[in-house]
Amino acid sequence: VPVGVAATLCPPLGDPASLESAAARNSFLSVRQPPSLATPLLVARFAVVLQCVTVYPVLVYAIRTQTFCALVYRDPYPGALPVLGLNAIVLCATAAVSIFGLHIADVLRFTGAFAALVMVYAVP
Numbered sequence: 456v457p458v459g460v461a462a463t464l465c466p467p468l469g470d471p472a473s474l475e476s477a478a479a480r481n482s483f484l485s486v487r488q489p490p491s492l493a494t495p496l497l498v499a500r501f502a503v504v505l506q507c508v509t510v511y512p513v514l515v516y517a518i519r520t521q522t523f524c525a526l527v528y529r530d531p532y533p534g535a536l537p538v539l540g541l542n543a544i545v546l547c548a549t550a551a552v553s554i555f556g557l558h559i560a561d562v563l564r565f566t567g568a569f570a571a572l573v574m575v576y577a578v579p
Contacts (some may be wrong), residue, residue: 515545 488496519541520531532538552562 511549515542518545 519538522541523529523533523537524531527533528537551557552559
């Protein structure tokens with residue numbers, strides 16, 4: 456959560472000039488918030504934070520069980536050290552997407568392509 460907050464609030468890679476670019480002026484965060492919608496938008500932001508806090512650990516658990524059961528140890532919890540290592544890898548990957556500003560459409564496109572490749576050649 457702290458990494459995501461820092462990546463959202465800070466300029467990308469410490470470049471304050473990027474805040475003056477056309478992309479920054481046309482971003483969702485530059486839209487003025489009407490005072491009449493302040494409360495619903497605040498509630499929506501808290502709902503998104505709650506979703507991130509609850510959904511992210513479930514996704515990491517699913518990745519951990521699939522990785523350790525299918526590929527490495529044949530056990531969903533092989534010990535604290537391998538679990539911490541995999542959690543650090545997943546955390547660094549998601550933080551890299553946030554920090555470097557990758558478009559989620561590109562990530563989903565290549566993930567879908569890889570999943571389709573597995574389904575076509577490995578499943579039958």
